[in-house]
Amino acid sequence: MKYKVALAILSLSCSVSSNAETSHACNNETISSSALELKQQDRRLVITPKPQDEPVGKLFSLEIQICDDDSVVTKVKAVMPAHGHGMNYRPKVNQLAEKSYQVEGLLFHMPGVWLLTIETKSQGTRTKFQSELLIKP
Amino acid sequence: MKPFALVLFSLLVCFGFAQPVVGQEKVEFTVSELAFIQSHGPWPPKMEPDPSNRFSGEPSASAWGQQLFQDVRLSQAQTLSCASCHDPDRYFADGKARSTGTSTVDRNAIALADLRLNRWFGWAGQSDNLWAQSIHPILDRREMNATVETIVQRVRQESDLAANYTAIIGKGPKEEEPLRLLVNIAKILAAYQETIRTPTSAFDLMRTRLLEDEMISEDAAVLAGLKLFVGKGKCSLCHFGPNFTNGEFHDIGLPYFIESGQVDQGRYGGIRDLKASAFNRLGEYGDEPAESAAQAPTAFVSLQHRNWGEFRVPSLRNVSKTAPYMHNGTLASLEDVVRHYSTIDIERLHADGETILKSLDLTKQEIANLVAFLKTL
Numbered sequence: 001m002k003y004k005v006a007l008a009i010l011s012l013s014c015s016v017s018s019n020a021e022t023s024h025a026c027n028n029e030t031i032s033s034s035a036l037e038l039k040q041q042d043r044r045l046v047i048t049p050k051p052q053d054e055p056v057g058k059l060f061s062l063e064i065q066i067c068d069d070d071s072v073v074t075k076v077k078a079v080m081p082a083h084g085h086g087m088n089y090r091p092k093v094n095q096l097a098e099k100s101y102q103v104e105g106l107l108f109h110m111p112g113v114w115l116l117t118i119e120t121k122s123q124g125t126r127t128k129f130q131s132e133l134l135i136k137p
Numbered sequence: 138m139k140p141f142a143l144v145l146f147s148l149l150v151c152f153g154f155a156q157p158v159v160g161q162e163k164v165e166f167t168v169s170e171l172a173f174i175q176s177h178g179p180w181p182p183k184m185e186p187d188p189s190n191r192f193s194g195e196p197s198a199s200a201w202g203q204q205l206f207q208d209v210r211l212s213q214a215q216t217l218s219c220a221s222c223h224d225p226d227r228y229f230a231d232g233k234a235r236s237t238g239t240s241t242v243d244r245n246a247i248a249l250a251d252l253r254l255n256r257w258f259g260w261a262g263q264s265d266n267l268w269a270q271s272i273h274p275i276l277d278r279r280e281m282n283a284t285v286e287t288i289v290q291r292v293r294q295e296s297d298l299a300a301n302y303t304a305i306i307g308k309g310p311k312e313e314e315p316l317r318l319l320v321n322i323a324k325i326l327a328a329y330q331e332t333i334r335t336p337t338s339a340f341d342l343m344r345t346r347l348l349e350d351e352m353i354s355e356d357a358a359v360l361a362g363l364k365l366f367v368g369k370g371k372c373s374l375c376h377f378g379p380n381f382t383n384g385e386f387h388d389i390g391l392p393y394f395i396e397s398g399q400v401d402q403g404r405y406g407g408i409r410d411l412k413a414s415a416f417n418r419l420g421e422y423g424d425e426p427a428e429s430a431a432q433a434p435t436a437f438v439s440l441q442h443r444n445w446g447e448f449r450v451p452s453l454r455n456v457s458k459t460a461p462y463m464h465n466g467t468l469a470s471l472e473d474v475v476r477h478y479s480t481i482d483i484e485r486l487h488a489d490g491e492t493i494l495k496s497l498d499l500t501k502q503e504i505a506n507l508v509a510f511l512k513t514l
Contacts (some may be wrong), residue, residue: 056176057256057383059434084492088385090439105437109385110374111176137176137373 026067038118038129043068045118045129055135059089059107064118066099071120071127073101078108078116078133111137164360166347166367173367175348180341181334182379184253189266189423189430192305192321192328201301202329205322210291210298212281214239219274219281219326222246229333230459234466238280243395245466247451248459250335252327256384256434260448260464261407265435266423267327269416272319288322289315316415320422335454339513355513361503362510370478370497370507381453381514388446389494390477390485391463401465404447408440457512471508479504 026037026046035048048063049055064073073093079086091105108114118129166174186194192202205211207220222236223229229249236246244260252258258270274280275288292298293310302310306321313321343363346353353360366372377383386404395401402409416422418433430436448464462468468477479499486494499507 057378057385059432059437082492085443088439088441089434089437091437104432105434107434107437109383110377111173112374137173137377 026065036131037067038131040127040129043071043120043122043127043129045071045120047116047118047131055108056111056137057107057109059105062091062103062106063096064101064103066101066120069122070099071122073103073118074121074126075119076103076106076117078106078114080110080112081115082113083110108133108135111135164357164364166364170364170367171348173373174344174363176373176378177381178341178344178379180337180379181251182254184251184331187253187266187268187327187331188425189418190268190324190327191424192324193331195305195328198305198325198328199332200329201305202325202327203332204301205326206329210295211275211283211288211322212238213283213287217281219271222274222280223249228455228458232460234461236280238274238277239282240279242277242279243401244464245461248455249330250333250455251380251452252333253331254380254384254452257386257407257449259407261402261404261410262386262449263407263410264414264416265411265418265433266416267330268320268323269414269422271323271326271330272416275319275323285315285319288319289313292318292322317422320416338454340510343513356509358506358509359513360510362506362508365499365503365507366510370499371493372478374493375450376453382450384450386444386447386449387493388443388486389448389463390481390483391446391448391465391467393446395465402445403464404449405440405442405444408438408444411435411438412440453511453514456514471511472504475499475504475507475511 026035026044034052035046037044037046044067046065046067048065050061050063062076064076066073072095076091076093077086087107088109089105089107091103094102094104096102112135114133114135116131116133120127120129192198205219206223207218209215209218211218217238222231222238223246224231231246234245236242236244247260252267255267256262256265258264258267259273264270264273275283276285289310292302299310302308302313302318302321305325306313310318340363343353343355343359345351366376375383375385375387386407388403393400411417412435414420417435418425418430419435423430456462457471460470462471462474468474476499478494479497481494481496483494483496497503
C-alpha cells in the first residue's frame with residue numbers, strides 16, 4: 001500500500017473533528033463549513049476555529065455564535081482527559097456583537113483528544129456545552 | 138468528522154502498513170505512526186523575522202551580532218562572552234552539566250539553534266523573545282555579571298563598538314538612553330543567534346523516502362527506534378513537529394533540588410519572571426505593532442501550581458552532539474535519557490500534574506533502537 005495515497009486520504013478529513021454534529025446552521029451566511037454545532041438540551045451554539053489548520057502548538061481563536069437565546073459566554077477551557085492536563089493558557093472571551101463572541105489565546109500543545117468546554121449564562125441559568133476534539137498530528 | 142472520512146480512517150488503521158527493511162526484519166508503521174512521522178517535517182520550515190526585533194533578518198546586524206557573541210567586553214571582568222557557554226565548536230552548548238560563568242549556575246547551557254521556532258526561551262521560559270533572553274546572561278551575577286552602566290560605558294567609549302552601534306542602530310550610543318542601549322545590543326545578539334540553524338538530518342531524508350514509499354536503507358534498529366518514538370514511547374506527543382518539541386513545559390520526574398535546600402521552581406518561576414519583565418513582548422521595548430504584541434502568548438499564559446518543576450521540552454535536532462542532557466545536565470548520555478523514561482518513577486510526579494508519563498519498561502534492545510534513531514536527528 002502506498003503511504004502517499006494513505007496520507008492524502010487522511011489529509012482530506014478535517015483537522016478538527018468532533019463527536020458533535022457538524023452543521024451549517026445558526027447562520028449560513030456567516031458560519032463556515034468547518035464550524036461545529038454544540039447542543040445542550042434546547043440550546044445550541046456554533047463554534048469556528050481560526051485558523052482552521054495546524055492547530056497543534058499554535059495559538060488560535062474560536063468564534064462562537066449563540067443560536068437560540070440571549071445567553072452570554074462566560075468561560076472557555078479545554079483539557080486532555082486521557083493526560084490529566086489542560087491548556088497552559090487562559091483564553092480571553094470578547095463579545096463582538098450580540099450573540100457573537102471571539103475567544104483568543106487557545107493553544108493545544110499536543111495532538112490527541114481535547115475536551116472543549118464552553119459555559120454560558122442566561123437569566124441565571126448556566127449551561128455547559130462540551131465537545132471532544134480530535135487534534136491530529 | 139464526516140462519515141466518509143471516518144470509514145476510510147478506520148479501514149486504514151485496521152490494515153496498517155508493512156515496511157520492508159534491510160535483511161529479513163520488518164518494521165510496520167500504523168497510519169497513526171505515519172501521521173506523526175509526517176508531522177516531523179519538512180525541514181527546514183520557513184522562519185519569519187522576529188516582529189519584536191527590528192534588526193531580525195538584517196545581515197549587517199547579524200554580522201555584528203556574531204562578533205558581539207564572542208566579545209568578552211560584554212562581561213564585567215572582560216573574561217567571558219556568550220560563546221563561553223554557547224561554544225560554536227560544541228554546537229552552541231558547553232558539554233558541562235551545569236555551566237560556569239563567574240560561578241556555577243543552576244542549569245545546563247541549552248544548545249542554540251533554530252531559535253526562530255521558539256515560543257519561549259530558557260529552560261523555564263522566562264522570556265518570550267530572544268533579545269530579552271540575551272540580556273539575562275549579560276546581567277546575571279553568576280554568568281557575565283555586567284551591569285547596564287558597564288555595557289553603556291563600554292559601547293560609548295570603545296571606538297569599534299561605538300562605530301558599529303551608530304552604523305547599525307542609526308543613532309550614536311551617547312545619544313541613547315541606557316536601558317534602550319542594552320536592549321539594542323541584545324537585539325543585535327539575537328539577530329545573529331537566529332541565523333544558527335541545524336542542517337537537513339539523516340532522519341529528514343529517511344522521512345521523505347518513507348512517506349514516498351521509496352526503498353530505504355536504514356538499519357532495522359533505526360526504524361525500530363523510530364517506531365518506538367512515534368508509537369509505544371509516545372515521545373512525539375511532547376517532542377512534536379519538525380523541531381521535535383511542542384515548545385511547552387513538562388515535569389519529567391527529575392529532582393526539584395539544585396542543591397540541598399535549594400529548589401529550582403522551573404516554569405513556575407519562569408512565568409513569574411516573564412510577567413514581571415520590562416522586556417517581554419507586552420512591554421515598551423519591543424518593535425512590533427501593539428495589536429501584534431497583544432496576541433503574544435505572554436498575554437494568555439497562565440500560572441498554575443503544576444508549573445513547579447516543569448521545564449521546557451528541548452528540540453531533539455543535533456541531540457546526539459549536545460550531551461549532557463536535561464535542564465540540570467544530570468544525564469550524561471542518550472542511553473541514560475532513554476533509561477530515565479523507561480524506569481521513570483511516576484510517584485515522584487505532581488499529584489495534580491499530567492498523567493502522560495508511564496515507565497516504558499524497555500528492553501535492552503529497545504533502548505539501543507531508540508538511541509540509534511535519536512542519532513539520526
